[in-house]
Amino acid sequence: MANANTSGQDYWKANLRLLGILLVIWFIFSYVFGIILVDVLNNIHIAGFPLGFWFAQQGAIYAFLIVILLYVIFMNKIDRRFGVREE
Numbered sequence: 001m002a003n004a005n006t007s008g009q010d011y012w013k014a015n016l017r018l019l020g021i022l023l024v025i026w027f028i029f030s031y032v033f034g035i036i037l038v039d040v041l042n043n044i045h046i047a048g049f050p051l052g053f054w055f056a057q058q059g060a061i062y063a064f065l066i067v068i069l070l071y072v073i074f075m076n077k078i079d080r081r082f083g084v085r086e087e
Contacts (some may be wrong), residue, residue: 014082026064029064
């Protein structure tokens with residue numbers, strides 16, 4: 001019985017670790033690049049648009065979609081590692 005409880009705790013630790021990493025990545029793209037470093041990044045132009053503007057308008061959205069995709073991929077690996085299935 002203690003083994004199942006330990007396994008459940010390890011599963012949630014892995015889940016929370018993954019969430020923490022992905023939230024930090026999203027924070028960097030959306031807040032740091034889109035707000036804090038916008039003036040620095042605006043000195044770089046891609047396709048005629050300042051890079052800071054791009055991160056503020058579209059980059060954070062793309063980063064969020066990539067974070068969702070990474071969450072699905074890594075959670076499936078964590079689920080398989082701990083033998084968790086959806087029924």
